[in-house]
Amino acid sequence: MRAPEQPNQASSGFRTGRICRFEQIEQRWLLSAMPIQVGAVYLETDIGADNSGDILEVTWEGGAPGTQLVGLTIDTDKIGDRPFFDTKSGGLGESEYADLQVLDNTGFSIVGSSVDDGGTTLTFTFSGFDAGEKLRFSVDVDEEGYPENNAIADGGEFAGSKLIATFTAPHYHDETDSDIFWNAYDAKLLESELNLPPRQASHHRRAFPRRPDGRRHLRYATNALADLD
Ligand SMILES: [Ca+2]
Ligand SMILES: [Ca+2]
Numbered sequence: 001m002r003a004p005e006q007p008n009q010a011s012s013g014f015r016t017g018r019i020c021r022f023e024q025i026e027q028r029w030l031l032s033a034m035p036i037q038v039g040a041v042y043l044e045t046d047i048g049a050d051n052s053g054d055i056l057e058v059t060w061e062g063g064a065p066g067t068q069l070v071g072l073t074i075d076t077d078k079i080g081d082r083p084f085f086d087t088k089s090g091g092l093g094e095s096e097y098a099d100l101q102v103l104d105n106t107g108f109s110i111v112g113s114s115v116d117d118g119g120t121t122l123t124f125t126f127s128g129f130d131a132g133e134k135l136r137f138s139v140d141v142d143e144e145g146y147p148e149n150n151a152i153a154d155g156g157e158f159a160g161s162k163l164i165a166t167f168t169a170p171h172y173h174d175e176t177d178s179d180i181f182w183n184a185y186d187a188k189l190l191e192s193e194l195n196l197p198p199r200q201a202s203h204h205r206r207a208f209p210r211r212p213d214g215r216r217h218l219r220y221a222t223n224a225l226a227d228l229d
C-alpha cells in the first residue's frame with residue numbers, strides 16, 4: 001500500500017520549499033479564575049436592652065491562588081426607612097448604643113475600620129484575609145422611623161443594605177463588587193456553600209419573651225452574597 005502524500009512533498013518525491021513546523025504562539029494567560037463568593041449575615045440581637053450590639057459575620061471562598069479580601073463596606077443607605085449605626089451616646093440613636101467591636105478575626109489583621117454614630121456606612125480594611133476565614137463583629141443598629149427612630153432593625157428592615165467587597169490577587173487587577181442583603185436567603189446561602197448561619201427568625205421569635213414595651217424580641221438574620229467572576 002502506498003503511503004499518502006505529505007503536504008510539503010511534491011508528487012515527484014522532491015521536497016518543495018515548504019517546511020512543516022509548529023507555529024509559535026504568544027504566551028497564553030488564564031483569564032478567569034475560580035469565581036469568588038463573599039457573603040455576610042446580619043443578626044438583630046436585641047433582647048430588650050439594645051446595648052449588646054447586633055452581630056455581623058462575613059466570609060468568602062474561591063478566587064485565584066493568593067486572593068485576599070482587603071476591603072469591606074456595609075452601606076445601609078437604601079430606599080425606605082434606613083438602618084443606621086448607633087455607636088455612641090447622644091446624637092442619633094434610639095434606646096441604648098454599642099460601638100463597633102470585633103469578636104473574631106482569627107488568621108488575619110484588621111488594618112482599619114470606620115463608622116460614625118448615626119451614620120450609614122461601616123468600612124473595614126484587612127491584611128491576610130484568606131478564603132475560608134471569617135470576620136465576626138458587633139455594632140448597634142437602629143432604624144429610622146417617624147415620629148421616632150426604632151431601636152430594633154430586624155432582618156427585613158436591614159435587607160436592601162449593600163455589601164461592597166474588594167479583593168486583591170497576584171497578577172490580577174483589584175476587583176470590587178457589591179450585592180444587597182436579602183431577608184429570605186436560605187436558598188441563596190445553600191447555593192453559595194459559604195460557612196454562614198441560616199436564617200433563624202422563627203426559632204428565636206418563640207425563644208424570647210416579649211419586651212417591656214410589648215414588642216417581641218427578634219433575632220432575625222439576613223445576608224448578602226456577592227459573586228465576583
Ligand atoms: Ca447615638
Ligand atoms: Ca440604639
Ligand SMILES: [Ca+2]
Pocket residue numbers: 046050086140141142150151152153
Ligand atoms: Ca438597635
